[in-house]
Amino acid sequence: MDTRFLGIAELAEAPSVAVVVDVMRAFTVAPWAFARGAEKIVLAESLDDALALKAHHPEWLALKDGPPAPGFDLVNSPGLLRSADLGGRTVVQKTTAGTVGALAVRDAALVLCAGFVVAEATARLLRARACDSVTFVVTGEDGHAEEDQACARYIAGRATGAGTDAAEYLRRAGGSRAAAELAEGVRQGAHPDDVALCLELDRFPFAVVATWEDSLMVLRPHPAPPAADGASARALPGG
Template sequence: MDARFLGITELTETPSVAVVIDVMRAYTVAAWAFAQGAEKIVLAESLDEALALKARHPDWVALKDGPPAPGFDAVNSPAVLRSADLTGRTVVQKTTAGTVGALAVKDASLVLCASFVVAEATARLLRTGGCDSVTFVVTGEDGRADEDLACAQYIARRVTEPGTDAAEFLRRAGGSRAAAELAEGVRQGAHPDDVALCLELDRFPFAMAAAREDSLMVLRPRAVPAPTGGARV
């Protein structure tokens, strides 16, 4: 598989297959939302759009980066979301990097959104789908965020080498600037457990695929068949 690793601003053409990576925290949060029962996640282009969608659909759950704000129901924290009952709900998500990255490749034939918690399911989907060329969108720090790059490189490696050990990739993510800022409380709207939750490998057995639905970019979980022999996802 030919893998490219690009920042959002480096995307000069629409890739055929894109995997958008945001470890800390957009696509760890999204996975937790699905685990808590959410039906779908609408990726908003702006805070104003998120609030407008919430106004039109009061039963939707709106979340954003940073501290709590009027009109939003939650912050972009996996630790906060893990106690929420989202059964059958629609979540509207707007973040600094993750949602921006997905919207930047919205015309790709396949858009997956990923983090470590869905790494193996994502790799397996790419592997079974026979994807010859994949662009990994490294969303943080203009493509230089080591937690996102490490996760992207790990998933890419797992596609062709399923036995790849995650230890070094997780170590890099744990030593990243984003992890330090979350741990030190530099980033608002964070929970002390966020870093640990973002570094949980293969917590969930599904991948996450985004596609246009009417005028919106919508993320949904995608089941990935387990390999024969009962191996753990």
């Protein structure tokens, strides 16, 4: 498998297969939304677009980075989202980096959105699809975010079948600037458990696939293919 690791600005053309990585926090939040019952997640280009989508679909819930704001129902925090009841709901998500990265590769044949919480499921799906070339989009800090780099390289190692040890990659992510800012309260709209939740390896047994539906980019969970050794994926938590 040929792998590339690029920041959003470095995407000169749509890759055939893209894994968009945002550990802290967009693509930790998205799997949590599915675990809390969300049917789908729609990615918005801007905050105004998110509010317009909600206005057109009043039953949808809008989610953003930062503190709560008028018109938005949720913030981009796994710690705050984990107690939400999203059964059957559609969530409109707009964040600073993750959603931007996913929309930048909308024309790819396969787009996966990932963090550590869905790392193994993402790697298994790449292996099952026999992907020859994969572009990992490192969304944070213009492609230099340590937590996103670490997660991308960990998934790449797992996707090639290597016996990659997660400990060093999780250590790198835990020492990142994003982790420090969350722990110190620099970033608004956060919960004290956010860093730990973002570093919870393989919390969920599904990958997150993005597809183009009715002029919108939509995320849905995709069950992880069986492990090569026949081991089962972790069970989805009930709460």
